[in-house]
Amino acid sequence: MSNGIPLAEALARYRPDADIGLLPELADPKLADMDTLLNTYHPDHLRNSVIKLTVGTNAGDSCQRELAGLLQAEAFIDEADLAGTPVTDIDVLVIGGGGAGCAAALAAAEKGARVLLATKLRLGDSNTVMAEGGIQAAIEPDDTIQRHIQDTLRGGHHAGDPALVSAMAGDGPEVLRWLIRQGMQFEQTPSGDLHTRRAGGMSTARLVHCRDYTGLEMMRVLREAVIQHRSIEVWEQSPAVELLSNEHGQKCVGAVLTSLLDNQLRIVRTRSVILATGGLGRLHLNGFPTSNHLGATGDGLVLAYRIGARLRELDSFQYHPTGLVHPSHLSGKLVTEGVRAAGCLLVNGFGQRFIDELQPRDVVCSAILRECGEGRGVRIDDQRVGVWLDTPRLERANPGLLEKQFPNLMTRTRVSGIDPRTEPLLVHPTLHYQNGGAVIDANGATTVPGLYAVGEVAGGIHGRNRIMGNALLEIISFGRRAGIAATANRDRGPKKVTLEHVNRLRRALTLADMPMTQRAPRILPDYAAGGVWKR
Amino acid sequence: MSTTANKSGQQPDVALTINGLAVNAHTGMTLVEAAWHAGAPRVTGVGCMEGVCGSCRVMLRRGTNVTVGLACQTFAENNIEVVFLPPASAPRHHYEIDDFKDAWDIHARFQDIFPEASRCRHCHGCDTSCPKGITVENGVALAAAGRYREAGGTFFECVMCELCDVACPELIAPAHVGLFCRRVTAHFHLRPPNLIYRLEELRRERQGATLAERDEE
Ligand SMILES: Cc1cc2nc3c(=O)[nH]c(=O)nc-3n(C[C@H](O)[C@H](O)[C@H](O)COP(=O)(O)OP(=O)(O)OC[C@H]3O[C@@H](n4cnc5c(N)ncnc54)[C@H](O)[C@@H]3O)c2cc1C
Ligand code: SF4
Ligand code: SF4
Ligand code: FES
Numbered sequence: 001m002s003n004g005i006p007l008a009e010a011l012a013r014y015r016p017d018a019d020i021g022l023l024p025e026l027a028d029p030k031l032a033d034m035d036t037l038l039n040t041y042h043p044d045h046l047r048n049s050v051i052k053l054t055v056g057t058n059a060g061d062s063c064q065r066e067l068a069g070l071l072q073a074e075a076f077i078d079e080a081d082l083a084g085t086p087v088t089d090i091d092v093l094v095i096g097g098g099g100a101g102c103a104a105a106l107a108a109a110e111k112g113a114r115v116l117l118a119t120k121l122r123l124g125d126s127n128t129v130m131a132e133g134g135i136q137a138a139i140e141p142d143d144t145i146q147r148h149i150q151d152t153l154r155g156g157h158h159a160g161d162p163a164l165v166s167a168m169a170g171d172g173p174e175v176l177r178w179l180i181r182q183g184m185q186f187e188q189t190p191s192g193d194l195h196t197r198r199a200g201g202m203s204t205a206r207l208v209h210c211r212d213y214t215g216l217e218m219m220r221v222l223r224e225a226v227i228q229h230r231s232i233e234v235w236e237q238s239p240a241v242e243l244l245s246n247e248h249g250q251k252c253v254g255a256v257l258t259s260l261l262d263n264q265l266r267i268v269r270t271r272s273v274i275l276a277t278g279g280l281g282r283l284h285l286n287g288f289p290t291s292n293h294l295g296a297t298g299d300g301l302v303l304a305y306r307i308g309a310r311l312r313e314l315d316s317f318q319y320h321p322t323g324l325v326h327p328s329h330l331s332g333k334l335v336t337e338g339v340r341a342a343g344c345l346l347v348n349g350f351g352q353r354f355i356d357e358l359q360p361r362d363v364v365c366s367a368i369l370r371e372c373g374e375g376r377g378v379r380i381d382d383q384r385v386g387v388w389l390d391t392p393r394l395e396r397a398n399p400g401l402l403e404k405q406f407p408n409l410m411t412r413t414r415v416s417g418i419d420p421r422t423e424p425l426l427v428h429p430t431l432h433y434q435n436g437g438a439v440i441d442a443n444g445a446t447t448v449p450g451l452y453a454v455g456e457v458a459g460g461i462h463g464r465n466r467i468m469g470n471a472l473l474e475i476i477s478f479g480r481r482a483g484i485a486a487t488a489n490r491d492r493g494p495k496k497v498t499l500e501h502v503n504r505l506r507r508a509l510t511l512a513d514m515p516m517t518q519r520a521p522r523i524l525p526d527y528a529a530g531g532v533w534k535r
Numbered sequence: 536m537s538t539t540a541n542k543s544g545q546q547p548d549v550a551l552t553i554n555g556l557a558v559n560a561h562t563g564m565t566l567v568e569a570a571w572h573a574g575a576p577r578v579t580g581v582g583c584m585e586g587v588c589g590s591c592r593v594m595l596r597r598g599t600n601v602t603v604g605l606a607c608q609t610f611a612e613n614n615i616e617v618v619f620l621p622p623a624s625a626p627r628h629h630y631e632i633d634d635f636k637d638a639w640d641i642h643a644r645f646q647d648i649f650p651e652a653s654r655c656r657h658c659h660g661c662d663t664s665c666p667k668g669i670t671v672e673n674g675v676a677l678a679a680a681g682r683y684r685e686a687g688g689t690f691f692e693c694v695m696c697e698l699c700d701v702a703c704p705e706l707i708a709p710a711h712v713g714l715f716c717r718r719v720t721a722h723f724h725l726r727p728p729n730l731i732y733r734l735e736e737l738r739r740e741r742q743g744a745t746l747a748e749r750d751e752e
Binding site: 121122124125126129130137138139140141145170173174176177180181182183184185186188191192193194211213215216220221223224225227228229230236237260261293294295327328329330333412415416527528530531532 | 554563564565567568570571573574575576577578579580581582583584585586587588589590607608622625626629630631632633687691692693694695711714717718719720721722725726727728729730732733734737
């Protein structure tokens with residue numbers, strides 16, 4: 001497939017001072033057209049992209065096709081692998097070392113639990129560290145918890161669980177206090193208030209931030225707090241490859257970890273497991289690039305599903321409209337929405353505008369895909385196509401603005417010898433966030449006893465669309481809730497650890513005549529697994 | 536689509552070594568992409584690929600010149616020898632921020648925890664190794680002088696790669712010094728009125744709610 005305008009031709013045609021004129025009709029969709037646009041071009045609605053699950057707790061539910069393949073796949077290990085494997089006993093096991101995992105580990109340790117935190121890469125290698133924009137909390141005089149709840153539910157197209165949303169929104173101010181106590185800094189106004197911004201989907205200013213490095217500031221503080229805590233042990237480079245169940249396969253009593261350094265399996269036995277494995281951008285669903293970190297391969301969903309936990313909204317993902325196409329090493333990386341908010345336009349290969357740039361993310365994303373699909377995109381080669389983000393025009397209208405307000409973007413592109421002030425940036429939608437996940441209650445407990453899920457791996461809060469700043473709030477709010485609840489679990493602990501749940505899914509797959517050629521979880525994307533991890 | 540390191544159709548034009556393996560890569564590939572492209576062994580320190588997680592620490596040898604850096608921010612070049620460094624070992628300095636009760640004795644605590652910080656020999660090792668261009672040495676001096684807010688400000692863009700810790704002959708652990716400074720500044724001095732007001736409002740609401748419940752009983 002090579003429709004679209006070749007890069008050189010498009011560049012020759014491109015002029016930052018060209019008269020773009022009025023928005024063509026195509027670019028100003030009516031409400032009804034908007035639905036058609038979404039239904040025709042949004043990746044969630046791509047033909048063949050969604051199927052029904054055949055086996056497991058969600059049998060009959062809609063699920064993105066590639067994810068379904070992993071949920072209904074063969075495990076890596078069976079009983080024979082467990083013989084002779086070293087065993088560690090601990091009060092609480094946390095799987096995943098992003099913001100949610102660290103918050104859970106710290107809360108459990110504060111309550112007196114001995115905690116083991118095992119993570120796939122290095123502690124803090126996560127989507128959390130990459131977050132730029134900020135964290136939501138209703139702290140301004142004109143704002144209320146109730147408004148935060150309403151904005152969140154509306155933003156999620158009313159598919160979210162009101163009980164979870166009100167738990168999270170109600171925790172907002174307390175979460176900020178806790179973060180400050182851990183030593184996190186935030187931007188302040190001259191009078192010392194926390195500075196807030198208003199972003200997409202918010203009815204008032206509610207986004208608290210640490211310049212454009214909110215996630216980095218949060219992650220390095222939590223990472224240090226975890227490393228320094230005497231009751232928390234950290235195992236890095238130690239991905240979980242399977243959970244363990246009791247002899248009836250009904251309850252979660254531990255996990256099997258491997259090591260990327262020595263490939264040695266380890267068993268951890270515990271009363272409570274907290275899954276905090278984050279999202280799945282690196283599965284590149286529907287062939288999309290992603291903004292996510294390398295470890296975001298949806299492992300937690302696979303592990304939770306196999307042990308019988310119910311999942312939700314498995315067919316709903318957030319694609320950010322403006323991921324970079326070029327240079328290739330930054331493929332899928334975000335250009336922040338702020339650039340469009342500052343007045344930057346999107347133009348196609350013919351130099352025409354095609355959408356009101358400040359429509360909701362899913363609408364802008366669909367419009368870009370329409371341009372590319374109908375041959376008006378700019379094509380670099382067989383695989384890479386996009387539209388222009390017209391930064392030179394913005395610079396012409398506001399000299400110096402890019403350098404002043406978007407230093408992060410400028411630094412990143414400078415490393416690659418690109419100057420957005422003179423060259424437009426080629427962009428394409430990028431897989432950004434998993435809206436759904438494991439079904440949880442207000443304690444982060446899944447439908448399987450002994451198993452908790454917090455952060456991006458959990459579902460129910462953002463419905464079918466997340467608004468900016470709620471993910472960073474969710475991970476601390478529910479991370480802490482689950483850490484506390486998991487410690488309060490006074491169960492006597494496992495008598496026996498088994499793989500009964502794995503056998504159960506195997507039997508179901510055989511009965512349904514499903515192939516067991518694929519193994520899951522993924523752990524690393526294929527292109528990065530070469531020298532490290534053998535499936 | 537997804538594999539950033541795929542340049543099908545073109546001949547590789549850069550030759551280098553990564554973790555001892557001879558690698559043929561393409562101009563414009565980062566060292567991370569080059570390592571994947573060749574399936575180089577022991578490349579487990581990759582996270583964000585945009586220079587914010589500090590995981591992809593590498594040692595670089597060009598002729599006799601040895602430097603350190605971040606692999607996702609460095610491009611493949613001819614004849615360079617690249618070694619991905621193992622994850623840093625656990626820090627030697629221990630504190631829990633909740634143990635600090637009184638901001639007045641914070642300097643005493645700092646000196647207990649980081650006694651080496653006042654022994655900096657101004658060798659610039661930390662400055663030269665920092666991939667973010669942070670004036671680490673100066674940050675350490677500010678901390679040793681008790682100027683935590685300013686010291687912490689110096690480390691604003693720190694990505695915790697801990698390359699400065701490795702470089703420091705006095706084992707000062709500048710990265711952790713920097714973070715200590717930032718943390719105590721927020722812990723003791725960040726007291727935003729708008730947040731405090733809302734917290735109190737919510738506390739009263741909750742209290743009111745429990746009192747009302749009691750009345751009903
Ligand atoms: C570029 C970017 C910008 C963003 N900006 C914002 C923003 O401004 N505001 C906002 O609210 N949200 C933002 N988000 C979303 C938000 O950052 C994430 O949703 C959130 O941080 C997820 O936190 P988490 O702890 O659940 O997962 P993560 O932070 O991704 O952590 C998951 C951890 O689990 C580990 N792991 C994975 N699999 C395994 C396994 N099998 N075994 C052991 N460990 C495993 C991973 O390595 C990782 O350390 C952004 C996301 C991205 C990618
Ligand atoms: S200050 Fe140290 S830890 Fe921070 S980025 Fe520089 S070298 Fe890395
Ligand atoms: S490396 Fe250590 S001793 Fe040398 S200047 Fe930096 S802090 Fe001082
Ligand atoms: S991979 Fe995160 S800094 Fe290089």
